Amino acid sequence: MASDEEQSEQRARYEFKRILEDLEGVRGRGTELVSLYVTPDKNLNDVRNQISSEIGEAQNIKSKSTRKNVTSALEVIEGALKNYKQTPENGLVFLVGHKSAKGDTTEMVRHVLEPPQPVPVNLYRCDNTFHLDPLAGMIEDADAYGLVVIDRSEASIGVLRGEHVETLRHTQSMVPSKHTAGGQSQQRFERLIEEAAQTYFRDVAEQVNELLWTRRDKEIQGLLVGGPGHTKDEWLKTGELHHELEKKLVDTFDTGYADEYGLSELVDQAHDTLEQRGLTREKDLVDEFLAEVRQEGGKFSYGEDQVRKRLRMGAVETLLLSESLRRIRADLVCPECEHRFQRTTDEPDQFRPSPAACPECGEEAEIEAETDVVAELTELADQRGTDVELISEQSEQGQMLVNAFGGVAAILRFRIS
Numbered sequence: 363m364a365s366d367e368e369q370s371e372q373r374a375r376y377e378f379k380r381i382l383e384d385l386e387g388v389r390g391r392g393t394e395l396v397s398l399y400v401t402p403d404k405n406l407n408d409v410r411n412q413i414s415s416e417i418g419e420a421q422n423i424k425s426k427s428t429r430k431n432v433t434s435a436l437e438v439i440e441g442a443l444k445n446y447k448q449t450p451e452n453g454l455v456f457l458v459g460h461k462s463a464k465g466d467t468t469e470m471v472r473h474v475l476e477p478p479q480p481v482p483v484n485l486y487r488c489d490n491t492f493h494l495d496p497l498a499g500m501i502e503d504a505d506a507y508g509l510v511v512i513d514r515s516e517a518s519i520g521v522l523r524g525e526h527v528e529t530l531r532h533t534q535s536m537v538p539s540k541h542t543a544g545g546q547s548q549q550r551f552e553r554l555i556e557e558a559a560q561t562y563f564r565d566v567a568e569q570v571n572e573l574l575w576t577r578r579d580k581e582i583q584g585l586l587v588g589g590p591g592h593t594k595d596e597w598l599k600t601g602e603l604h605h606e607l608e609k610k611l612v613d614t615f616d617t618g619y620a621d622e623y624g625l626s627e628l629v630d631q632a633h634d635t636l637e638q639r640g641l642t643r644e645k646d647l648v649d650e651f652l653a654e655v656r657q658e659g660g661k662f663s664y665g666e667d668q669v670r671k672r673l674r675m676g677a678v679e680t681l682l683l684s685e686s687l688r689r690i691r692a693d694l695v696c697p698e699c700e701h702r703f704q705r706t707t708d709e710p711d712q713f714r715p716s717p718a719a720c721p722e723c724g725e726e727a728e729i730e731a732e733t734d735v736v737a738e739l740t741e742l743a744d745q746r747g748t749d750v751e752l753i754s755e756q757s758e759q760g761q762m763l764v765n766a767f768g769g770v771a772a773i774l775r776f777r778i779s
Contacts, residue, residue: 372752373740374478376685380734381473382497383688388461388471390490394431395459395471397493398439399485402453406446412486413440431460431468432488442474453481457492479526507636508574508585508607510566511617511624513593514559517566519573520625522586527629529622530573535562560600567602575604584639585610588617588628612639641757648759651682651773661774664767666706666735673742677774680749681739684760684769689735694727696720703727706735739770 423429435458455475460468509520520529537558615631654660663672701722
């Protein structure tokens, strides 16, 4: 099962993905939607000055309503910036503005995001849609993998997080090239070359241990090693790599370079392996659930209502939720008889303007609150100490979870009649 940290990251990615999906459909009447991207190295005082300048420039907008809406959006960003003393580790993204609502009206949208990966570009844009392209690649699984590319002349160490490759260190070796002298001189030089190579290998291993284990022991999910020829295999055979990192070795890959470009080349070579690695874990989880389904009296439950009941009983060991779930759970109250009840819908607008009728008196009920079903079931699971696993639709098992079981399933702690 995933660790608490991994489950937290899964949920953060899901919530981030939902926000982006919602924002993709937002449209402004004019250029009233402001997108501001701040990279991790950007000084926030410079950003504040930029926003102050843009507020001044906005006064030149001819349309009174557009001028008012753009100015208010910039003032929201200006106020939000006051909450930060320094730029967060991955930067900041502000998506603020007025979207078209019913009739001639507009509705304020405001999102201040600290994204799961570093913001790649400083950008300011006013448009009738939010600029979301820099965030698109961040909704994928952002497990971190250690990267090492090495040959006898140089080595590079880095980290892959989602689609972002971060170079941690590049080092040059002092290993001499092959000597062409004959006789005893050749043998002596070859021995010296091999001694220098072993010293270099140990030095690289120490740097890898420091950068990828000592500092990042809870972060690295796996290790990828690459390089031209057999040098990478020789390096691994030295035995100097931390034993916990050795356990995390995913595979070795042939690359033409051992510099920063080599790190990117290594990621390209390992793409299929990493994709399959993530899907294998999901397949194992769904297969475990299916094994219970096949057993007579198996420890399983599925379907939103049944799983919710089992969660409240504290009977669920592992909750499986499809990442494709897009359901809203509404708390409703009848203004006539004050009866309270809940309903789930795949279409949030189904409740508006005429939500469900009261089951007691038939009067039109009013919405008190709305919650994303994944968030609601996850909160119930947390209260009962239940593991939560978000399953993609990229595998056959993930698609089966949606098509056959409604995207909500559970492996139980004990059998229930």
